[in-house]
Amino acid sequence: MNETREESIMEENLTEILKVRREKLAKLRETGKDPFDITKFSPTHKSTTILNEFEFLEGQEVVIAGRIMTKRVMGKASFAHILDSSGQIQIFVQVNALGKEAYEDFKAMDIGDIIGVEGEVFKTKKGEISVKASEITLLSKSLQPLPEKWHGLKDTDLRYRQRHVDLIVNPDVRKTFIIRSKVIQGIRRYLDEKGFLEVDTPILHNTAGGASARPFITHHNTLDIDMYLRIALELHLKRLIVGGFDKVYEMGRIFRNEGMSVKHNPEFTMIELYQAYADYEDIMELTEDMISTVAKDVLGTTEIEYQGQPIDLTPPWNRMTMVEAVKKYTGVDFDSLKEEEVARALKEIGIEVDNPVTWGEALNIAFEERVEDKLVQPTFITDYPIEISPLAKKIKHDSRLTYRFEIFITGREFGNAYTELNDPIDQKERFIEQAKQRAEGDDEAHMMDEDFVSALEIGMPPTGGLGIGVDRLIMLLTDSYSIRDVILFPTMRQRDK
RNA sequence: GACCCAUUAGCUCAGUCGGUAGAGCACUUGACUUUUAAUCAAGGAGUCCGGCGUUCGAGUCGCCGAUGGGUCACCA
Numbered sequence: 001m002n003e004t005r006e007e008s009i010m011e012e013n014l015t016e017i018l019k020v021r022r023e024k025l026a027k028l029r030e031t032g033k034d035p036f037d038i039t040k041f042s043p044t045h046k047s048t049t050i051l052n053e054f055e056f057l058e059g060q061e062v063v064i065a066g067r068i069m070t071k072r073v074m075g076k077a078s079f080a081h082i083l084d085s086s087g088q089i090q091i092f093v094q095v096n097a098l099g100k101e102a103y104e105d106f107k108a109m110d111i112g113d114i115i116g117v118e119g120e121v122f123k124t125k126k127g128e129i130s131v132k133a134s135e136i137t138l139l140s141k142s143l144q145p146l147p148e149k150w151h152g153l154k155d156t157d158l159r160y161r162q163r164h165v166d167l168i169v170n171p172d173v174r175k176t177f178i179i180r181s182k183v184i185q186g187i188r189r190y191l192d193e194k195g196f197l198e199v200d201t202p203i204l205h206n207t208a209g210g211a212s213a214r215p216f217i218t219h220h221n222t223l224d225i226d227m228y229l230r231i232a233l234e235l236h237l238k239r240l241i242v243g244g245f246d247k248v249y250e251m252g253r254i255f256r257n258e259g260m261s262v263k264h265n266p267e268f269t270m271i272e273l274y275q276a277y278a279d280y281e282d283i284m285e286l287t288e289d290m291i292s293t294v295a296k297d298v299l300g301t302t303e304i305e306y307q308g309q310p311i312d313l314t315p316p317w318n319r320m321t322m323v324e325a326v327k328k329y330t331g332v333d334f335d336s337l338k339e340e341e342v343a344r345a346l347k348e349i350g351i352e353v354d355n356p357v358t359w360g361e362a363l364n365i366a367f368e369e370r371v372e373d374k375l376v377q378p379t380f381i382t383d384y385p386i387e388i389s390p391l392a393k394k395i396k397h398d399s400r401l402t403y404r405f406e407i408f409i410t411g412r413e414f415g416n417a418y419t420e421l422n423d424p425i426d427q428k429e430r431f432i433e434q435a436k437q438r439a440e441g442d443d444e445a446h447m448m449d450e451d452f453v454s455a456l457e458i459g460m461p462p463t464g465g466l467g468i469g470v471d472r473l474i475m476l477l478t479d480s481y482s483i484r485d486v487i488l489f490p491t492m493r494q495r496d497k
Numbered sequence: 498g499a500c501c502c503a504u505u506a507g508c509u510c511a512g513u514c515g516g517u518a519g520a521g522c523a524c525u526u527g528a529c530u531u532u533u534a535a536u537c538a539a540g541g542a543g544u545c546c547g548g549c550g551u552u553c554g555a556g557u558c559g560c561c562g563a564u565g566g567g568u569c570a571c572c573a
Contacts, residue, residue, distance in 0.1 A: 213572070
């Protein structure tokens, strides 16, 4: 190895390609053309506006700004494509139009640089709508090369860690996140029009409630207490129903300290809504109407495709009780089974359980193991066992079950809803039962929440509530395979050590 | 947490049987005034993810580790 070269690489720790760009910047600074001195630039048009309204804009002067994505220099004339927030447009650059010095400056610009271009809208010989540059301003120098124009950035690790690069070079990614934004807007618009009040409730909780999940724990220094990042929005929202708001919702980030997968990110976005004087039947209607409305608003249709499967979101959706669903897919009729018979019934359909299970637990296991992934078209599964539904009102004629439903599409759970339990005495007993399970080592069992019970004692009207995993809904509507593809910066391990 | 797969130039990828590292794009220099994966000529660019081992010799084989992906487990 050549020692001097090795030293210089150590010194700068830069590859040649990075050095060249830094040298170009240094030269610009020496000649008083530092792009980073510029504080403002005022484009008059977006690229797609020019493409869409060419017949009106042909021959007119426009100013655009964006990033150089391709560059083809052919002696005294050049072409380049500029990417702005709306898309790409070609520019045509000639030494005659620009002058010699400015043209040389342009030739020294790199793919990735951000420029402003003033010029006339025209169509090239080959028929591409373009801007004939009369002035080019370098607005920012890019010191790192972009990934290849043809294959883009494929390495998932780099795509998630450097999402900014992913967004520049992979147009579908940009599209996905635009749809994400529109879906969220659409949900808000729908609920606002229905008279729901959007609220913000705390993310730092003293007890982590509203779901069965392990929380993240953090610490408040001044109060010197451990706090939990919320695992659900539920309990505060119901306290607002107690407080007299009839219809509330919150769309926000929640945090669950659990495994990661194609369907799970540790932090994700949830919408929860509560409507006083409504039951879960009303909420089913609202759910199918809201999701189909948003799909139509954003995609223009309720008939979509997810990973090759056609999905029809048009209401009304299928409805089945959990008992009916298990009977349909396994032949086992839990309704007529006694508690001591359920373990044998599970065994008959090929499910072994280690610990003794209650009737409701067995029903839920049978459902999860043998039914869930069959529910491809939108389906409400209703009437969940009471043991796994500590916040839902029990069914009047069958105390084993609650007025609860979950939404299944593509074999996955999308949402959860109840006729809310508003009997404070029952609620307290349910929490006590959960606390017992917690003491027995189930760290996902619900925590006792005295503040919430106290709120119910003040009196909560009969209420229907709903929670929907927004990221999963966006996956469905953008045909994304992984939840990481709909979260801009998914949770990743620190790279250095 | 378990298992499987991947990691080679800035990016996308080849790399045979273990024998001193390759392509395209990008970059540099030159030619070129309507190109569009521009073209043509020349050139530069590597911690082969890291460590240890086997071997005369390791990108290649073995072990340990890192990061990512997938499957499963867990999971309103």
